[in-house]
Amino acid sequence: xxxxxxxxxxxxxxxxxxxxxxxxxxxxxxxxxxxxxxxxxxxxxxxxxxxxxxxxxxxxxxxxxxxxxxxxxxxxxxxxxxxxxxxxxxxxxxxxxxxxxxxxxxxxx
Amino acid sequence: xxxxxxxxxxxxxxxxxxxxxxxxxxxxxxxxxxxxxxxxxxxxxxxxxxxxxxxxxxxxxxxxxxxxxxxxxxxxxxxxxxxxxxxxxxxxxxxxxxxxxxxxxxxxxxxxxxxxxxxxxxxxxxxxxxxxxxxxxxxxxxxxxxxxxxxxxxxxxxxxxx
Numbered sequence: 001x002x003x004x005x006x007x008x009x010x011x012x013x014x015x016x017x018x019x020x021x022x023x024x025x026x027x028x029x030x031x032x033x034x035x036x037x038x039x040x041x042x043x044x045x046x047x048x049x050x051x052x053x054x055x056x057x058x059x060x061x062x063x064x065x066x067x068x069x070x071x072x073x074x075x076x077x078x079x080x081x082x083x084x085x086x087x088x089x090x091x092x093x094x095x096x097x098x099x100x101x102x103x104x105x106x107x108x109x
Numbered sequence: 110x111x112x113x114x115x116x117x118x119x120x121x122x123x124x125x126x127x128x129x130x131x132x133x134x135x136x137x138x139x140x141x142x143x144x145x146x147x148x149x150x151x152x153x154x155x156x157x158x159x160x161x162x163x164x165x166x167x168x169x170x171x172x173x174x175x176x177x178x179x180x181x182x183x184x185x186x187x188x189x190x191x192x193x194x195x196x197x198x199x200x201x202x203x204x205x206x207x208x209x210x211x212x213x214x215x216x217x218x219x220x221x222x223x224x225x226x227x228x229x230x231x232x233x234x235x236x237x238x239x240x241x242x243x244x245x246x247x248x249x250x251x252x253x254x255x256x257x258x259x260x261x262x263x264x265x266x267x268x269x270x271x
Contacts, residue, residue: 010223011113017215019117023124025208030128032200035192038179039133042140045171046124049147052163056232060154063228065240071159072241075166076252080259082171086178087266093182094269 013061020054023047037089037099041082048078113153120146137175144168154224156232 023046030043052071059067089099096103123143127136144167151160192200230236241249 013222013224014215016224018212019120021208021211022121025204026124026128028207029201029204032203033192033197034128036133038175039136042136042175043128045140046127046143049144053147053150056151056154056156056159057224060156060226060231061224063231065231065237068156068159068232068237069241069245072162073248073252075162076256079166079171080255082174083259083263084266086174087263090178090182090267099182
């Protein structure tokens with residue numbers, strides 16, 4: 001285990017923050033440029049994971065276990081969210097026969 | 110030290126492939142690889158519990174759920190109508206603006222000390238379990254309620270003619 005954790009010694013915290021920001025921004029771009037509801041959902045998962053990684057890095061940096069417990073709660077919440085969200089997508093598909101979000105513009109105005 | 114940068118590059122590369130690949134099934138597969146690189150990040154931070162939970166819950170359960178829904182809905186062909194190019198460019202520009210804002214504020218902060226594991230066995234199951242069942246016992250129990258209600262909601266929503 002020693003030589004594995006040696007691998008991160010000396011990496012600035014900023015690089016972790018930068019990596020998480022980049023992946024979060026990629027998730028935001030995915031939400032903005034795609035029309036398939038499932039791909040949008042996957043982009044949201046990407047954003048959640050970026051935040052998880054950053055919380056873990058902060059937790060290791062500060063030596064405080066609360067951050068990792070929080071990540072565990074976020075994972076439980078993501079599981080619940082995925083179950084309900086995919087059920088909604090299945091229902092939408094059954095009613096409109098596509099997973100295209102532009103069909104769902106009844107609530108737009 | 111170089112391992113971190115290699116894995117970080119892989120995470121960014123595969124998450125870009127997730128949002129830019131045309132076929133949704135390919136997106137799911139790339140997302141699985143992205144989550145695997147996140148697992149490697151957790152191992153590098155010596156957060157072994159989170160690495161295993163990420164491996165089992167995300168790569169196992171959630172991604173199988175995504176794949177099942179994609180296969181059930183028969184969306185695995187390239188039938189997705191694309192957004193107009195102008196909207197796509199605007200989306201990418203907006204995402205880049207967010208990234209530049211975050212990176213710029215980071216630069217203004219400019220306190221960048223290296224990550225040093227102060228407590229090497231912080232992320233082990235033994236240590237986290239103690240924290241989870243002492244300090245965070247009530248939220249832990251409430252999360253079981255959340256999962257129960259999510260299960261009931263998913264069944265109700267997905268049932269035909271509810």
